[in-house]
Amino acid sequence: MSNAPAEEIPTADIDLAAANHVIDKYLTLPGNLMPVLQGIQDEYGYVPKPTIDLVAERLNVYPSQIYGVLTFYAQFHLKPRGRFIIRVCVGTACHVQGAPRIVETFFDKLGIGHAETTPDLRFTFEKVACLGACGMAPLAMVNDSTYGSMTVQKVGDIIADYSQRPMKK
Ligand code: FES
Structure with a gap:
């Protein structure tokens, strides 16, 4: 990519x-x-x-x-955003449970960094503060779906899953 x-x-x-x-x-x-x-x-x-x-x-x-x-207002965006917004929590609980490795794996696999969007407009990636579900650390979200106890393996699974999904809502 x-x-x-x-x-x-x-x-x-x-x-x-x-x-x-x-x-x-x-x-x-x-x-x-x-x-x-x-x-x-x-x-x-x-x-x-x-x-x-x-x-x-x-x-x-x-x-x-x-x-x-x-x-x-943080709600507004001046650049195109991806169909799927991936958010990885980098709050304290997620950090100590390995969030940095999860973030790096998303960066590597998507070829983009924080607050960037893939050229095909499929994915936008964002690091975010505590999402309020620290018991599920490390935590990721894709649009409204939550993924707890994230692992490097799950990063690959999530990207594979959302790469197959339609671009239209
Ligand atoms: S620190 Fe990640 S959900 Fe709270």
């Missing part, structure tokens, strides 16, 4: 119809910037740059204000 993280999709390829539809829905509501940005992220999986210019123009706000919101 390539070591290059996913590049941002060329902006010419972004179809703004969905973004316009979201803006239409909230256009007359006061305080509409957050719901508009959330709606756009729901549509595209992230907030593409051309949609930021569109929101600025149609809501009559400065792009810098929009970037301020997008960078303040």
Whole structure:
């Protein structure tokens, strides 16, 4: 697998119809910037740059204000994300139970690092703080599914499993 993280999709390829539809829905509501940005992220999986210019123009706000919101709230993403988000807990309990080896194995097998996405947009990998299930350490999640007592073997099994799954939701 390539070591290059996913590049941002060329902006010419972004179809703004969905973004316009979201803006239409909230256009007359006061305080509409957050719901508009959330709606756009729901549509595209992230907030593409051309949609930021569109929101600025149609809501009559400065792009810098929009970037301020997008960078303040961790829920927003400015780059494409994978269909499957793999999170590995690196909290204390998971760390002492071997999380660093699990993280390194994911890095090796996926060819990406923390907060990166595979070029085919299948996987995004993130190290995260305590997920609140320390009794299952070391812990990993793929989207909403939890995998406890992680091992190097299980890393391979998880990647093989999700590599077979459809890319469409
Ligand atoms: S430290 Fe990993 S779930 Fe709590």
